[in-house]
Amino acid sequence: MSISHSKSWLAIAVSENPVDIPLGIDIEVPKRGRNVLSIAKHSFADEEYQALQKESDPSKTFYLLWTLKEALCKATSLSLLKVLGLESQALLSSNQLQCIGIPSEDYAFSLVASATTKVSQIELTNVLSD
Known part of the structure; x- marks a missing residue:
């Protein structure tokens, strides 16, 4: 199992065989007005930073x-x-991992698991919604 939260969002992933199986989940609510290119320049691999620079909206x-x-x-x-x-x-390749990534207006979400892992459940919940 892997758990993440950001602001009012909660993300949980559960695999069918949870023992010693690589599994990771993360969710982030974007911070408006953040200089993402500056952060990427100092934090990400050069190839990723270069790709972000080409985006019309890199956020x-x-x-x-x-x-x-x-x-x-x-x-x-x-x-x-x-x-x-x-x-x-x-x-991802060197560790034989697969990923799912979903960007939305409210959040960005990624799940990483072993290439052979069967993820049995993924829950994304806004705990403050009605």
Whole structure:
């Protein structure tokens, strides 16, 4: 099982075989007005920063990449400092991991799991909604 929260959002993932199976989930509510390119320049792999610079609105992609990196940390037990500077696709491939990423207006969400893991349940809940 992996759990994440951001503001009023809660994300939970459960695998069919939870013992020693890489699984990580992360959700982030975007902070409006944040200079995501500056953060990416100092934190992300150069290839990822270059790709963000080409985006007309880099915020969605930034938060999707950020949640992917946080989920990778949870799935691999690597530190965030190590994962931030590495190219995400290379990390996924070298660790035989798969990912799902969803950007929306309200949040960015990523799930990382072993390529053979069957995720039995994913819950995204706004705990303050009616």
